[in-house]
Amino acid sequence: MKEIIHVAIVEDDDEIRQTLALIINGTPGYHCKHTFIDCESANKELPNLYVNVVLMDIELPGISGIDGIKQLKPQMPNTDFIMLTIKQDDNSIFDSLCAGASGYLMKDTPPSELLRSITEVYKGGSPMSTNIARKVIQSFQISTPPSPLSGRETEILQLLCKGMNYRSIAEQLYLSAHTVKSHIKNIYKKLHVNSRAEAVSKAIKDKLI
Amino acid sequence: MKEIIHVAIVEDDDEIRQTLALIINGTPGYHCKHTFIDCESANKELPNLYVNVVLMDIELPGISGIDGIKQLKPQMPNTDFIMLTIKQDDNSIFDSLCAGASGYLMKDTPPSELLRSITEVYKGGSPMSTNIARKVIQSFQISTPPSPLSGRETEILQLLCKGMNYRSIAEQLYLSAHTVKSHIKNIYKKLHVNSRAEAVSKAIKDKLI
């Protein structure tokens, strides 16, 4: 036997909302009993309902879909949220994912794929269009300009990030504290900084370590 | 008319490699002329060939697929790499993406989906199984424990990260340097650190700022 997936919809456009509900209710294995026109009303009722998957519009009047998830997801940790959007080309993708969304689809996704996506989030996947996926993975591929630091300098910078002082670093690397200081002076020159704090900040932000 | 997508394969298992090539060459619109059994041989020839998409095994003898991409991708920025793997449950996903891969598929992906994925990377998408996508987006949803710092302390921590000293911070916030020092002492207590470098490191890594 096949389980029924309970779906809720938060979407302000009447036509889209009703069309989505029709698609879902017209397909065996899917059921949509609750729909909401904004986050305000969804926030009141949704946490008390048994729902597996929520389709959430991003551009909503009042509370945005992103802020809506931020409030709802903590109350419904076992419910998966799929964001629906018309525009793929902005960073609301990242805001949505950080807010707790599990999937991210275009509103013009064909019904068959929408239903497949609902099943997939329900089964623990994260459906998203491959274009959106590309944007997501590009965020991992931030081009790291080659570090200007030598091996020893990088090594020392790592220890600086742990909050170690000249002496501790010297002991750990079997060097004299003088040497460590020399290296750190060179690190400062190369990174164009003049304090530990700034060096550490730059090191972590620029992924030098 | 339909363009032909030129595919190369790097895979040590003879059977898999030949099967993949057969699938690709047996389908109109796809062509696979070059296959390699390891990264060592691929590194020599691939950069000089015209190839749109490379299917790269992750677990290769000698140079791994991940290290292979690190070397190849910079030389072939317009070529897309799809990683092939048998195990999805580790962080080679992230290493691959960071190294420059555009897609990430299981080796047991059915032929039709493999071909669709090749087309999708070629068109600028990033195909990956929804399970893998879930792992990727979970990396965005790191739960940030509420900061123990007060508003003023957070403000001062931000300035510390810029490398400012007591006096500069004091001037910027219209405080006495004594006050700034008091705040910083409290920051250290709350973060369980005892130096600027450590505080800055913790602040950035824990996203306190």
Place this chain on the structure above:
DNA sequence: AATGCAGTACCCCAAATGGGGGATTTCACA
């Protein structure tokens, strides 16, 4: 009324830091 936290301000002092030098060896690359 009391307690505690945030924010402000001050004192003392030892230790660490940053900036300015200079010096040597080794090793690669031109």
Place this chain on the structure above:
DNA sequence: TGTGAAATCCCCCATTTGGGGTACTGCATT
């Protein structure tokens, strides 16, 4: 063959930092 970068070590000295205090105000919660 020499030039430079990397790595090691040393000196001096003014400034900054960190740790130990104390003290006052306001505000909220108890």
